[in-house]
Amino acid sequence: MSLSGLRVAVIVFPGSNCDRDMMVAIEQLAGRRPSLVWHKETTLDPVDLAIIPGGFSYGDYLRCGALAARAPIMEAVLDHAARGGAVMGICNGFQILLETGLLPGVLVENAGLKYVCRDTSVEVVEGTASPFTEGLSPGQRMIIPVAHNEGNYFASDDDLQRLEDNGQIAFRYTESDIIGPANPNGAARNIAGILSTNGRVLGMMPHPERAMSPALGSADGATMLNATLQALAA
Template structure:
């Protein structure tokens, strides 16, 4: 399996994804600078977290227009799996690869802690090594993770099974109390209609080794390697 991690000016989780991929793949992912639209054919493209372009105008707005993203959109539309985490999710919404938008957290606070997620389905390349309905612990760190989509869009997401993860409590319940940022229906991550693009605010790459306090993020990368190798 070959993977690429796109690096924007202001990305700060690119190395974390690199380490997580290296661990699961047993080989090196390619690090692609955002101006290099002409990168190798790969089986997986990752858009990392961070503060690309300083979050100017809107989070992810500038990156969505960078040269490499035209190529990422074209490949995603051909079916190449794309994983966008945190700022990567914001970039995916800004370039229209996944529906909706990420707004300022409803309590206006930057939220930075481990929390729990309910895995909605495990029949995608991203989640095969989780169980459907499993409750996992994953860190979040964001100021703009309040997922919004209009009523029609929300219904379509729910009807098509495009919700990937929901913010949950430690006991697995999903309610307002377990919602850290005001996201509609506690949505923490969504798929595109074809299911080959996943955008999510939480950071699975930050919890892939025991030494970091947990491994609930690792099955995502192991799933991708198993599906794409």
């Protein structure tokens, strides 16, 4: 399949604010505009990738992602995932995926108690089997920004060990001469992104759609998204 044959949907909640950035990013890379799907929809047309974008869905009320995780569209997204469909959640989208239980753990308030908005250096972890990482090299470092108040990944020690053993940790924050200290939020084991056991669901805090051009500081987000699209189209 060519990239332009890929069907991508971006889910939109009230309070999503990276939906259009993601739409533009995917369109730039694939040559085809993803569909934007409103959270009240109850069905999802067949897609190759469903993206849950960043933002402040439902104003972060109750807990980040808690209300969005129970929105009507999410049942269709869960069905899509259960059929082995690819799902990518960025930032608030990651929080939403954790609240659905599709991925283990939870994102709690940053250890520094402050909203963090800066570039991070993210390393591709070795030993994963996933369309989100197969086009990247283990150990490859990417500069991708984060912007969040609740990005501090927490899970039980058992869950963390399982993630390690199953190759479910996709990305870790790493130290970098340019960026400085690795971990922006206190996340357990420097986790920036994790995968489902079948590798088809990715949740990550950094925003690849905000690192699409050297003019914006980094094009590593484009590299990462392009690798994903290539893998899904193969």
